[in-house]
Amino acid sequence: MELTGLIGYLIPLLTFAGIYAVLSLGLNVQWGFAGLFNIGIAAFFAVGAYTTTILTTPPSPNYLGGFDLPFPVGLIGAMVASGLLALLIGLVTLNLRADYLAIATIGIGEIVRLILKNEAWLTHGVRGIKGIPKPFDTLSPEVQTLVYLLIVLAIVLIVYLAIERLLRAPWGRVLRAIRENELAASAVGKNVLRFRLEAFILGSMIMGLGGALYAHSFGFISPEAFDPMFATFLVWVMLIAGGSGNNRGAILGALVIWFIWSITGFLANRMPPELMTQAAALRPFLIGLMLQIILLTRPEGMLKEKPPSVTGDEGERRGR
Template sequence: MGIETFAYAAFFLTMALTYAVICLGLNLQWGQTGLFNVGIAAFVAVGAYASAILTTPPTPDRVGGFDLPILVGWAGALVASGLLALFIGWLTIRLRADYLAITTFGVAVLVQLAMLNLEGLTGGPFGIGFVPKPFESLQGDAIAFSFANLGVVILAVLAVYLFLERLVRSPWGRVLRAVREDEVAAQALGKNPMRLRIQAFAIGGAIMGLGGAVQAHFIGFIAPENYLPMLTFQVWAMLIVGGSGNNRGAILGAVLVWGVWAASAAVIEQLFPSGSQARAASLQIVLIGVALCVILMWRPQGILREIKTVSRHALGTVRNAGSR
């Protein structure tokens, strides 16, 4: 019983942290830049499929299968999702709010249709199986295997978190927030809001793709049904609950919402053992929605609110002015 508990705890945290990587990408796009992306599933799917195609062994019924190391697959996921986000951003970033949301949702639908119909590359509705997992040699020892995979995912989250923290505290990050708050003022200071938005959208999309790749290698199987619009809803709920604009909030929100999702699935299974999957999924959405409403009533800015970051030079100027 103890071994099963530890193994499940490791599984739970690993899944939650894969969503945390995706949520960190969304936080750069929305929390720092104000870009309303509802096509998250598209970038996650492209990253997952790119990594799976690069790392799985070749098969006679599918193009690809290069049997490369997992790290190469993750790098490929970053590049593929980043290029897609760069292209979509270049085409659509002039759109605002609801128009950008509609466009990115259309991209997600297009990517899903491509996954379903490009059977020679993606496996079609059957997906891609036998995606290699880190430390496969440890599969005989459930505890060691689970915690080894958890350690890899923790390192991935930590690397993305530190990268984004350094990025958003840099002059580039401060200009992003300036564009988000007052585009006209930023433009008057000689900044190019369009270019900055495209850059943030591309980097955020690349991070989402990395999250999809990490998740694919942990699960070991991917299919188009894994990347339905529900994924977008989950990630948005995670960011809103944790705190938009705060990278630690994005990670915390991912763990909390995934916990509610997993717990609600267990409760629904006990209450409706013979219920359909559609009913169970609907009840889970309702529970997440209720939790989201409670959080927003309690803390409208999320559990961890955005930390205001100012330039050290500006802070020094303010202090000197105060001393005079």
């Protein structure tokens, strides 16, 4: 394969790996650090993608807006919208058990998808929206894609550093203490619900950011893209494979799993046409199988969580 061909293949691969790394970091804030079980990532992903699309595309009769606003405004708008959605869900479900939160987030994921499909005035329905601009549109398309990759990687780095910092701050320590022992944390006067809500909103905002990056990268979005497989399950596999609770693990997991996922897609596309639909159906099965094997053999993932700085003596805590 000639060099330009390889690079032509690598750039989108890395860009998507970077976008998934952002999603995976967002999930890590919720699950890895706060123990919040969100299987409706698709909802926040989609809300982020659609928000930035509506904000940054030129005016169109087919859907709400567009407002032709600059790229950064789109990203910020995406985070705000996802954060608001998270606030709503969180207020209702965060003081409930993990499985109730999980089912509520599944519900939100499905409802967001229903809205995307059926409210054509807002989203152009199943036909989706195309022509979502990338920043720096004066550059040639090739350079523009490369610059966009750099933007994505820079955002991954910024999100990573910001989360790392937050988690070392008292806020992060309290969060982990709550995850380890909710009762003890509330006994020392920490408002457990508030910390959880903050973590849930922060994680969801990061997922919304990931969604926005996705929309600008692909240039086209439709409700199809936000089904539970691509938008939720892959992210979970990435975080668990990488090592939940470890931000570097979250990024590494996104990279590795996205490579594997892409390779299976590459292979499936080379199947004879009559086998192609079957091969495509097998891909999620393989990823699911991989998750089960990881859960059974190495549940801590590739990178272990660094020992948290505040936990009580295990024996003493459970002693009675």
